[in-house]
Amino acid sequence: MVRPLVKNRLNQAGFRLTNPRSLVLDILRKTEEHLSAEDVYIQALNITPSIGLTTVYRALDLFVQIGMVQKYDFGEGKARYELTSNPLKREHHHHLVCIKCKTVIDYTNFMNEEIELMKKTEKALSKKHRFQIMHHNIHFYGLCNHCRDKD
């Protein structure tokens, strides 16, 4: 059980009225989407209208550094953030990115086969290219269900 960092005052939205860091964390906890810094900021404004965008960036960076948050770049020219251990998701996952509406779907139901192969591939690459692989990103790009039907 995690002891709240600060007193547990809640507002009507169920957020703790607290310091910006917990606020940012709560916003990330409450979503399944891949939020940009500005997305987080806009949500944060509803709770703490005095909060600054800079603070959101600093909080996000902090969480990325300690590994609580993953920072992703889907080629939009801005970063998107996602809780590492979002209880709604499996720990390890890849992404489906819609090139039209920019929706990102987490793709977790890969076959064991895939996990095995990735391990094997990483091993082979490490050896062949003398590269110490620390992590990988797999992004599939295409049209989502919704955008495929249109035009």
Add this chain to the structure above:
Amino acid sequence: MVRPLVKNRLNQAGFRLTNPRSLVLDILRKTEEHLSAEDVYIQALNITPSIGLTTVYRALDLFVQIGMVQKYDFGEGKARYELTSNPLKREHHHHLVCIKCKTVIDYTNFMNEEIELMKKTEKALSKKHRFQIMHHNIHFYGLCNHCRDKD
């Protein structure tokens, strides 16, 4: 056989002295690296000192649109470009990115097994998430041979 867009005047570096587009293309042809727009621009300046960065961007965008050039984002906050059919490379490849020196290695010698699995995975994903997959990026991040030894 491709007819040159313009007369074939060559300078001492072997580049055609020609319009910016062919210049940009030639620069991409002559390298195995993943150049940023500025990288291309700096090289272009040696050939045509009057060229503008804007023109380089426009040429790159054009080539990306018609599929001659791939635009990649390795999370550095700037794009990198690579000829699609670089004769030095296989058509389809993935990337090893050094998180320290930012070197990008093309990784082409994947096992057939991997290609098979990617196809299978794409098919399964298309079905399950009703996503029409058009392409994918696989990036491995880690430390290259060189950076691994240091500190």
Add this chain to the structure above:
DNA sequence: TTAATTGCAAACGGTTTGCATGGGC
């Protein structure tokens, strides 16, 4: 009271746009 956190404004870096100039059919 001392250190850390915050918000603001300005700077920054990569990319894009507006616009007037210039070069090729």
Add this chain to the structure above:
DNA sequence: GCCCATGCAAACCGTTTGCAATTAA
């Protein structure tokens, strides 16, 4: 002469930094 291509400067957008004010320990 017409139109597209080009270069410049300025705008733009996401992000970072400097700094002074505020807050927490």
